[in-house]
Amino acid sequence: QVQLVESGGGLVQPGGSLRLSCAYSGSSNSIDHMNWSRQAPGKQRESVAMISRGEVLHYSDSVKGRFTISRDNAKNTLYLQMNSLTSEDTATYYCMAVIGARVYRGQGTQVTVSS
DSSP states (O other), X not given: OEEEEEEOOEEEOTTXXXXXXXXXXXXXXXXXXXXEEEEOXXXXXEEEEEEOSSSEEEEOTTTTTTEXXXXXXXXXXXXXXEOSOOGGGOXXXXXXXXXXXXXXXXXXXXXXXXX
């Protein structure tokens, strides 16, 4: 079992930045890889970034060059640095952890990009 708690969301103006954090606990040493996904109202969930224990595995085309995923295994925290935000980035952002065939997800943190 893994527990995930996201934080750092909020309201930001277009062009601004936010850093999301995801504190994880439980069987953290067993985590294979982690990712950030997002879901906007009326849209399908989108995986935006994925990282293994130390290697970035994936960015979606929509965030490539603007978002950076990182993971501090010593602090059991996953981050998502988001720069040059646009209204298209407005969504609930979820932290997810994969252990074998099991996927764990946090409650999400809302990011709203608006002037």
